[in-house]
Amino acid sequence: MSRRRSWSRRATLRLGLALVGIVVLVALVSLVWLPYALDDTSGGRLSAPSAEHLLGTDKLGRDLLSQLMVGARIALLVGIGSVVIATIIGVTIGLIAAFAAPWLDDSISALLDVAIAFPVLLTAMLIVALQPPSLGSAILAIGLGMSAVIARIARILAKRVVGSQYVTAARTSGTRTLGIVRRHVLPNIAPTLAVTLALQFGAAVLAEASLSYLGLGAPPPNASWGRLLQEAQGTVLEAPVGAIAPGIALVVLVLGVNFVADGLRDAADPTRRRRRSA
Amino acid sequence: MLGYVLRRGALLIGSLVVAMIVIFVLLRLLPGDPANALLSVNATPEQIAAARKQVGSDQPLLAQFGTWTAQMLRFDLGDSLITGAPVGPEISSRLRVTLPLTLLAFGIALVLSVAAGVTAAVQSDRWYGTLLSGVAQFGIAVPVFWIGIILVWVFGLGLGWFPTGGFPPDDWSDPAGAFSSLVLPALAIGLVMGASLTRYIRSATLDVLGSDYLRTARAHGSGFGEALWRHGLRNGAVPVVSVLGIELATTLLGAVVVESVYALPGLGSYLVDGIAKHDFAAIQGVLVVTTLLVLLVGFAADVVQRIVDPRLRSSVGVAG
Amino acid sequence: MSVQVGERESAGAPLLSVDGLTVSAGDGAEAAELVRGISFSIAAGERVGLIGESGSGKSLTALAIAGLLPAGLTAGGSALLGGVETIGASEAELRPLRGPAIGFVFQEPLTALDPLMRVGKQIAEPLRRHRRLRGAELDRAVAESLAEVRLEDPRLARAYPHELSGGQRQRIAIAIALAARPKLLVADEPTTALDVTVQAEVLGLLDRLVAERGMGLLFISHDLAVVAQQTSRVLVLRGGEAVERGTVADLVRAPQHPYTAQLVAHARALDAALDGAADGGSAAEDDRGRDAGGDA
Numbered sequence: 001m002s003r004r005r006s007w008s009r010r011a012t013l014r015l016g017l018a019l020v021g022i023v024v025l026v027a028l029v030s031l032v033w034l035p036y037a038l039d040d041t042s043g044g045r046l047s048a049p050s051a052e053h054l055l056g057t058d059k060l061g062r063d064l065l066s067q068l069m070v071g072a073r074i075a076l077l078v079g080i081g082s083v084v085i086a087t088i089i090g091v092t093i094g095l096i097a098a099f100a101a102p103w104l105d106d107s108i109s110a111l112l113d114v115a116i117a118f119p120v121l122l123t124a125m126l127i128v129a130l131q132p133p134s135l136g137s138a139i140l141a142i143g144l145g146m147s148a149v150i151a152r153i154a155r156i157l158a159k160r161v162v163g164s165q166y167v168t169a170a171r172t173s174g175t176r177t178l179g180i181v182r183r184h185v186l187p188n189i190a191p192t193l194a195v196t197l198a199l200q201f202g203a204a205v206l207a208e209a210s211l212s213y214l215g216l217g218a219p220p221p222n223a224s225w226g227r228l229l230q231e232a233q234g235t236v237l238e239a240p241v242g243a244i245a246p247g248i249a250l251v252v253l254v255l256g257v258n259f260v261a262d263g264l265r266d267a268a269d270p271t272r273r274r275r276r277s278a
Numbered sequence: 279m280l281g282y283v284l285r286r287g288a289l290l291i292g293s294l295v296v297a298m299i300v301i302f303v304l305l306r307l308l309p310g311d312p313a314n315a316l317l318s319v320n321a322t323p324e325q326i327a328a329a330r331k332q333v334g335s336d337q338p339l340l341a342q343f344g345t346w347t348a349q350m351l352r353f354d355l356g357d358s359l360i361t362g363a364p365v366g367p368e369i370s371s372r373l374r375v376t377l378p379l380t381l382l383a384f385g386i387a388l389v390l391s392v393a394a395g396v397t398a399a400v401q402s403d404r405w406y407g408t409l410l411s412g413v414a415q416f417g418i419a420v421p422v423f424w425i426g427i428i429l430v431w432v433f434g435l436g437l438g439w440f441p442t443g444g445f446p447p448d449d450w451s452d453p454a455g456a457f458s459s460l461v462l463p464a465l466a467i468g469l470v471m472g473a474s475l476t477r478y479i480r481s482a483t484l485d486v487l488g489s490d491y492l493r494t495a496r497a498h499g500s501g502f503g504e505a506l507w508r509h510g511l512r513n514g515a516v517p518v519v520s521v522l523g524i525e526l527a528t529t530l531l532g533a534v535v536v537e538s539v540y541a542l543p544g545l546g547s548y549l550v551d552g553i554a555k556h557d558f559a560a561i562q563g564v565l566v567v568t569t570l571l572v573l574l575v576g577f578a579a580d581v582v583q584r585i586v587d588p589r590l591r592s593s594v595g596v597a598g
Numbered sequence: 599m600s601v602q603v604g605e606r607e608s609a610g611a612p613l614l615s616v617d618g619l620t621v622s623a624g625d626g627a628e629a630a631e632l633v634r635g636i637s638f639s640i641a642a643g644e645r646v647g648l649i650g651e652s653g654s655g656k657s658l659t660a661l662a663i664a665g666l667l668p669a670g671l672t673a674g675g676s677a678l679l680g681g682v683e684t685i686g687a688s689e690a691e692l693r694p695l696r697g698p699a700i701g702f703v704f705q706e707p708l709t710a711l712d713p714l715m716r717v718g719k720q721i722a723e724p725l726r727r728h729r730r731l732r733g734a735e736l737d738r739a740v741a742e743s744l745a746e747v748r749l750e751d752p753r754l755a756r757a758y759p760h761e762l763s764g765g766q767r768q769r770i771a772i773a774i775a776l777a778a779r780p781k782l783l784v785a786d787e788p789t790t791a792l793d794v795t796v797q798a799e800v801l802g803l804l805d806r807l808v809a810e811r812g813m814g815l816l817f818i819s820h821d822l823a824v825v826a827q828q829t830s831r832v833l834v835l836r837g838g839e840a841v842e843r844g845t846v847a848d849l850v851r852a853p854q855h856p857y858t859a860q861l862v863a864h865a866r867a868l869d870a871a872l873d874g875a876a877d878g879g880s881a882a883e884d885d886r887g888r889d890a891g892g893d894a
Binding site for chain 2: 111118119126216236237240247258
């Protein structure tokens with residue numbers, strides 16, 4: 001029983017890494033080679049999948065596979081970019097709250113509770129509302145929107161470390177706050193935080209796809225998967241592949257990072273690992 | 279309990295004030311003047327100044343906030359910068375689409391997730407229990423608008439069972455027509471939200487199944503199903519209710535996105551339109567109303583949790 | 599008491615007779631036997647103790663008898679409860695036995711009671727099911743059940759478990775176990791989770807109720823002193839096997855197995871410390887606290 005479970009946990013992690021790996025590989029290849037240029041409309045409108053165009057063409061005659069490959073690049077960029085922004089802001093706020101006086105900690109955590117009640121996408125829509133649409137502002141908007149979630153988790157994890165005896169010991173021996181953060185807090189919160197970050201990566205990719213679908217994301221020629229779906233929606237009867245393939249690409253990437261998160265969760269939590277295998 | 283409701287109500291109002299300040303500040307801090315909505319690309323400085331005066335963005339920030347707050351207190355959400363029509367009535371007419379859509383979707387999500395989550399937990403050693411967990415995992419990785427597109431393709435265009443989009447122009451005076459245009463969008467949202475809720479319900483059910491009180495009930499002759507019904511339901515509901523507030527808010531947002539798939543004249547399409555046309559008053563109005571709804575749902579979820587769980591009630595009794 | 603036991607034992611068929619009971623985890627080649635071939639029987643009014651450290655299989659033995667093993671564990675061998683074979687029996691066959699034939703008091707009353715249900719309602723549940731009481735009759739029976747476990751204040755029925763003390767909670771758990779008037783009571787470490795001062799009260803209550811009703815008792819504990827006080831016959835379990843069995847008196851006088859000898863020596867050392875020291879009470883408290891911690 002226990003052996004089967006630990007096997008399935010490792011399998012989850014590997015499957016997740018494999019799915020994410022496919023997307024990363026496609027994105028890397030797209031940097032040096034594409035079947036057709038993005039502005040090449042030689043394929044004819046809405047042609048069916050064929051040897052020349054493996055996934056067919058869109059309503060302007062552009063090769064769908066090429067757009068999908070560029071979309072992988074954008075999705076990864078969005079995921080990494082917004083998670084980095086959210087981590088920098090969120091962890092900073094979380095750590096400040098964890099070390100702050102109780103009144104400040106309480107106020108920050110009350111504010112975070114209000115912020116978290118808002119879905120990331122709504123916050124992101126608010127932020128992109130008055131910006132000229134660009135990939136950068138979408139990434140910034142999603143990153144800002146997600147930072148509250150990360151701040152709350154970082155605060156809870158950091159408080160647990162700060163309250164521990166070894167930090168008290170380090171304090172009494174005169175280690176400064178920044179030293180404690182670097183030596184004790186960050187290394188200890190990193191594993192659990194990594195799980196959250198992986199999940200947020202998937203959420204960011206989905207949020208960007210929604211923004212692009214609504215026409216609020218990166219403008220053309222950025223072939224975001226969300227925008228591809230929006231463009232293909234009207235011609236779903238004539239060319240169903242165009243409305244299906246980008247969706248599958250999204251699911252592969254998001255499912256992949258979620259699987260990685262599940263695998264990391266078990267690695268990050270030794271008590272859970274032991275309890276499960278017992 | 280009444281004391282708690284009052285205190286939680288005060289927090290609700292406090293949160294609303296904070297959220298309104300945040301909306302106001304964010305919309306003003308970001309580059310881009312609301313007056314731009316009225317202007318063509320090559321407007322003269324005089325035209326810009328006139329537009330700013332009309333919109334009020336030439337005033338100091340504090341004065342603008344004062345004006346806005348005063349308006350809000352009169353339940354006046356201002357006038358659209360594009361059409362000049364008042365925003366409030368427009369929003370309330372669009373809520374007649376969005377609220378039923380959200381509630382229908384949430385109902386679908388609840389029914390699906392309770393059935394799937396409980397089954398996945400109780401039958402976790404059967405193949406279909408594992409399959410259900412897998413489907414739920416899959417469901418949270420799927421964008422809601424994509425499901426929407428697929429449903430349109432299969433049930434709208436393909437089978438022709440439901441309209442592919444739009445809403446009866448005479449609104450709810452044709453209930454069957456209005457309802458049938460909400461079925462596919464509600465199903466799209468319900469499937470995705472149901473997948474995410476299934477995971478919570480599965481883990482809450484697993485906790486219940488491993489609990490000592492369930493064993494106590496069974497040790498004294500209660501059947502498994504009866505024990506699950508009498509003791510498991512309430513205990514399992516406690517952790518689930520705490521996430522329902524946020525899930526309902528997410529469902530509302532799902533409605534906002536899916537309205538675009540089905541060309542529904544709801545809050546979401548109003549917001550997306552407003553953003554595209556830089557209609558400042560419309561954006562602000564939708565955000566204020568959405569905020570109010572999200573906070574109200576959170577308030578309700580917290581109160582329901584107190585009602586279900588006596589331990590929370592008595593901890594308040596001790597504290598004050 | 600032991601005279602009474604002797605009389606009842608000869609009276610008729612035993613309440614419970616366990617023969618070659620096994621409990622195993624997993625299946626096929628990977629299966630691990632957690633309980634191996636345990637046999638004993640309990641006659642009406644007789645008191646038997648199962649003693650052993652945590653993981654010795656004593657609780658699993660008791661759960662297996664009533665078909666209450668957690669998912670993933672399977673029982674083998676035979677257990678006749680009130681003349682019915684329970685090993686391999688269906689839920690429908692087992693359900694009527696649980697309550698009238700066998701009642702359970704578990705170790706941790708805080709988790710064994712439903713935290714969201716008023717305790718009166720929890721006592722009422724088996725009363726409704728097995729004695730078919732309703733309405734005012736049911737209310738009266740709940741009040742009687744509470745009075746029996748020395749909880750006279752009728753307002754207690756309206757309390758939630760978290761509003762009660764540990765001792766009160768365990769009394770409620772006892773009231774639930776006795777509500778269906780079981781012929782056999784299983785008490786699985788019933789006082790381990792309690793404060794030392796409360797332990798004696800609860801043990802006294804159990805002792806009195808078992809004697810008054812002439813119930814059989816299967817008492818499970820890691821604590822030899824407590825088992826000796828509550829029971830007349832004992833099985834010593836270690837690693838899922840019964841390493842020694844006999845009357846408490848024989849066991850204490852001449853333990854055969856080294857593990858039993860160790861248990862006896864430990865109990866004697868404790869006694870000596872209690873007799874010798876002026877502040878013996880606190881020493882005993884420390885010791886029991888440690889044991890309880892190790893078991894949990």
